[in-house]
Amino acid sequence: xxxxxxxxxxxxxxxxxxxxxxxxxxxxxxxxxxxxxxxxxxxxxxxxxxxxxxxxxxxxxxxxxxxxxxxxxxxxxxxxxxxxxxxxxxxxxxxxxxxxxxxxxxxxxxxxxxxxxxxxxxxxxxxxxxxxxxxxxxxxxxxxxxxxxxxxxxxxxxxxxxxxxxxxxxxxxxxxxxxxxxxxxxxxxxxxxxxxxxxxxxxxxxxxxxxxxxxxxxxxxxxxxxxxxxxxxxxxxxxxxxxxxxxxxxxxxxxxxxxxxxxxxxxxxxxxxxxxxxxxxxxxxxxxxxxxxxxxxxxxxxxxxxxxxxxxxxxxxxxxxxxxxxxxxxxxxxxxxxxxxxxxxxxxxxxxxxxxxxxxxxxxxxxxxxx
Amino acid sequence: xxxxxxxxxxxxxxxxxxxxxxxxxxxxxxxxxxxxxxxxxxxxxxxxxxxxxxxxxxxxxxxxxxxxxxxxxxxxxxxxxxxxxxxxxxxxxxxxxxxxxxxxxxxxxxxxxxxxxxxxxxxxxxxxxxxxxxxxxxxxxxxxxxxxxxxxxxxxxxxxxxxxxxxxxxxxxxxxxxxxxxxxxxxxxxxxxxxxxxxxxxxxxxxxxxxxxxxxxxxxxxxxxxxxxxxxxxxxxxxxxxxxx
Numbered sequence: 001x002x003x004x005x006x007x008x009x010x011x012x013x014x015x016x017x018x019x020x021x022x023x024x025x026x027x028x029x030x031x032x033x034x035x036x037x038x039x040x041x042x043x044x045x046x047x048x049x050x051x052x053x054x055x056x057x058x059x060x061x062x063x064x065x066x067x068x069x070x071x072x073x074x075x076x077x078x079x080x081x082x083x084x085x086x087x088x089x090x091x092x093x094x095x096x097x098x099x100x101x102x103x104x105x106x107x108x109x110x111x112x113x114x115x116x117x118x119x120x121x122x123x124x125x126x127x128x129x130x131x132x133x134x135x136x137x138x139x140x141x142x143x144x145x146x147x148x149x150x151x152x153x154x155x156x157x158x159x160x161x162x163x164x165x166x167x168x169x170x171x172x173x174x175x176x177x178x179x180x181x182x183x184x185x186x187x188x189x190x191x192x193x194x195x196x197x198x199x200x201x202x203x204x205x206x207x208x209x210x211x212x213x214x215x216x217x218x219x220x221x222x223x224x225x226x227x228x229x230x231x232x233x234x235x236x237x238x239x240x241x242x243x244x245x246x247x248x249x250x251x252x253x254x255x256x257x258x259x260x261x262x263x264x265x266x267x268x269x270x271x272x273x274x275x276x277x278x279x280x281x282x283x284x285x286x287x288x289x290x291x292x293x294x295x296x297x298x299x300x301x302x303x304x305x306x307x308x309x310x311x312x313x314x315x316x317x318x319x320x321x322x323x324x325x326x327x328x329x330x331x332x333x334x335x336x337x338x339x340x341x342x343x344x345x346x347x348x349x350x351x352x353x354x355x356x357x358x359x360x361x362x363x364x365x366x367x368x369x370x371x
Numbered sequence: 372x373x374x375x376x377x378x379x380x381x382x383x384x385x386x387x388x389x390x391x392x393x394x395x396x397x398x399x400x401x402x403x404x405x406x407x408x409x410x411x412x413x414x415x416x417x418x419x420x421x422x423x424x425x426x427x428x429x430x431x432x433x434x435x436x437x438x439x440x441x442x443x444x445x446x447x448x449x450x451x452x453x454x455x456x457x458x459x460x461x462x463x464x465x466x467x468x469x470x471x472x473x474x475x476x477x478x479x480x481x482x483x484x485x486x487x488x489x490x491x492x493x494x495x496x497x498x499x500x501x502x503x504x505x506x507x508x509x510x511x512x513x514x515x516x517x518x519x520x521x522x523x524x525x526x527x528x529x530x531x532x533x534x535x536x537x538x539x540x541x542x543x544x545x546x547x548x549x550x551x552x553x554x555x556x557x558x559x560x561x562x563x564x565x566x567x568x569x570x571x572x573x574x575x576x577x578x579x580x581x582x583x584x585x586x587x588x589x590x591x592x593x594x595x596x597x598x599x600x601x602x603x604x605x606x607x608x609x610x611x612x613x614x615x616x
Contacts, residue, residue: 227485230470234463241461244422245534246449246480255482 008352009221012304013214019046020210024203040199044274045318047206049311050213051271056294056310057216057303058263063292064301065224066256067236069154071288072161073264075168076136078282080265082172083135085185085278086119087128088196092189105187106180116178125192132269133262140261141254148250148257153239162285169283184279191273202274209270213307216263220303223259232256233301293332297339299346308348374436375400375568376421376538381430383416383592390416391427392592400537403564405579405600406572408589409612414572415458417589418540422455423448450480454536458543458572460523464516468507468526471515472498475530497533505529520547528559538568545578557581576600588612 005013023046026038055077062068094101098108102115121127143164147157175181194201223229234242235249243249272278281287290313298309313335320328343350374397383391391413398404408414419425420432423445432440434451443451462471476494479485502508505525510518515526524547531539541560545553557578560569564584573579579586579600586603588596590612596603603609 223486227473227488227490228482230466230474231485233465234474237463237465238461240424240445241457241463242474243445244449244455244457245475245530246446248446248480248482251482255486 004218004221004225006221008302008304008348009217012217012307016210016214020207023206027199027203040202043199043202043206047202047209047274048271049314050206050209051267051274052291052294052310052314053307054209054213054216054267054270055264055291056298056306057213057220058260058267059291060295060300060303060306061220061223061263062257062260063295064303064306065229065236066232066253067239068253068257069158069292070161070257070260071158071285071292072163072165073260073291074285074288075165075283076140076261076264077268077271078165078168078172078278078280079136079139080132080268081272081278081282082179082185082268083122083128083131083265084269084272085188086122086131086179087125088188088191088273089180089185090119090123091191092187095189096187104180104185106175106183107178110175112178118178129269133265136261136265136268137258140258144254144257148253151250162288165283165288166285169280169285172280172283180279182280184277184281185272186277186279188273188276196273196276205270205274209274212266212270216266217303217307219259219263223256224303228252228255290332293336293339295346297335297343297346299348302346302348305346305348309346312347373400374398375402375434376570377431377433377436378417378421379431379433381420381427381432383420383425383427389592391420394430394589394593396587396594398538398568398570400568401565403561403569403582403584404571405582405584405586406570406589407574407576407579407586408595411591412589413592414589415542416592418455418542418572421448421540422453446480449534449536452535452537453540454531454534454538455540456527456531456542456544458546460520460527460547462515462518462523462526462530465514467512468515468518469498469502469511471526472501472529472533475533477533477535501529501533504532521549521552524548524556525552528556532563536567538570539563541569541571543573543575544571545573545575550577553578554581 023038023043026036027040027043030037055073059070059073062070089104092104096105098105100108103112122131147160152160171177172179173182179185188196190196191201194204224232231242231247231252235252239249294310294313295306296309297313298307299305316331317328320331339346345353376396376398378394378396381391381394382389394413394417406414406417416425420427421440423440423443427441434440434453438451440448463474466474473490473494476497478488478494499508502511505528507522507526507529510522515523518526524544528544531541544556544560548556553575560571560582563569571582586598586600587594588603588609595612596606596609
């Protein structure tokens with residue numbers, strides 16, 4: 001247990017626990033106007049950041065440890081989001097604009113007569129929740145099975161993951177896809193009988209997101225600490241050597257890629273009720289590239305660093321797009337260049353390096369693998 | 372026939388260049404065999420074919436006269452009990468020295484087996500013993516990247532031993548080692564042979580002499596001569612290959 005929750009993860013989980021307690025207290029118990037009050041829209045904004053943090057942890061698991069640079073992880077996040085969105089859409093029921101008892105508004109508008117088969121079962125919450133992880137997991141498994149068995153690696157793999165998310169974006173944009181087309185799924189009312197506009201529901205979703213992030217960090221840590229995690233790092237550093245030791249490299253990649261996609265799907269499922277919409281824009285290749293920047297900035301191969309990186313970049317993005325909307329993309333690009341050149345181990349690497357220097361005057365320089 | 376490793380009429384070309392040309396070779400169980408030959412003789416390609424990295428265009432490669440190695444990939448071949456040490460030492464640089472050995476230790480290789488693996492006392496003792504054997508006990512916790520070139524060679528040898536293979540394919544183990552270390556490596560390989568089969572590819576004639584075993588001379592992808600080092604090095608065609616041109 002002491003090995004599982006080391007100092008780095010312990011501090012991170014401690015901070016996360018404090019946030020999980022203080023934010024709901026600040027929202028539900030403090031009077032609006034008092035300095036300690038946390039407005040409901042801030043609760044949801046923080047919840048959104050933590051969803052991105054979980055997504056970053058998922059990407060770090062495949063990129064930081066197994067060396068698979070996925071430029072399409074946004075697709076798994078979006079699929080998880082759509083699965084949750086489908087449930088929330090079914091929950092609207094007859095309260096839609098057209099008042100149809102079963103069909104969502106966009107289907108009535110497009111003259112559907114009955115619910116497409118892939119919408120079946122999404123009226124049940126447990127089924128939808130299962131699908132938020134099973135659908136991304138299954139896609140990752142099938143995609144990975146072909147890609148890893150054919151030994152597609154490096155930049156070629158990155159390109160096809162990018163193509164995957166782009167293809168899904170184009171598909172989801174089509175009205176014929178039956179997923180709401182360009183608008184996507186929105187106008188959600190409630191989840192499990194709780195109104196999505198109620199602040200108690202918002203706080204509940206926030207707490208669940210905190211728990212999901214803690215779960216993701218612990219699962220990630222358990223995997224990377226196990227012998228299988230050591231094999232993954234071996235694959236990252238010397239793939240062919242690992243094969244000659246008798247390890248089936250494609251199975252290991254497939255395993256971690258699938259687990260990662262499921263975590264990304266979970267993040268997407270928590271994201272959608274908090275932002276209130278899911279549309280094909282979530283599949284956009286730029287989104288997936290941004291995730292890579294989060295992980296690189298926070299510190300690749302540390303899990304905790306990925307989560308920190310996501311929160312830093314997304315918070316910066318929120319602030320810049322509100323105040324200086326024109327410069328955001330330049331800042332994002334600049335950050336990526338800066339991190340690659342000046343901080344190869346990311347923010348966490350810089351902080352931990354500084355702390356280690358305080359404790360020991362002469363640290364040993366460690367080389368990190370380039371990818 | 373009782374050969375453990377049997378190659379017959381193996382051919383492989385790369386873009387029209389015949390790297391392996393009608394190569395036939397039989398190695399008995401427990402034998403120590405040195406394979407020598409000038410650059411480009413096909414030594415590394417031969418290793419690649421045996422270990423499943425490269426498929427031959429034609430010919431037979433048999434393990435214990437029954438298993439067709441040309442149908443297997445690297446992981447399958449390794450699991451059969453064929454271990455390989457590379458010319459350029461390849462260890463897992465960011466892992467500690469002892470983790471490198473732990474990964475090599477003979478044990479189930481499946482994803483779920485390693486995911487739930489707990490290191491036993493016997494395994495830890497084996498890791499410690501191997502580290503002692505190659506004198507890396509003091510560096511056990513250091514990242515393998517911090518080792519010198521010679522130490523990496525030793526680590527890779529320890530990893531090879533940790534796999535407990537039936538056949539060891541060793542590519543230029545003495546490169547980067549001091550003379551004393553070279554002799555020690557030869558001694559180690561001689562002691563392993565007998566219980567396990569060892570095939571050594573080497574350039575260093577002093578090292579081959581120290582191995583004191585049957586020598587196969589490769590030239591242009593096929594066997595030019597086979598026999599004791601004295602007998603093959605006396606042959607004019609071998610001298611021609613090594614000293615001519």
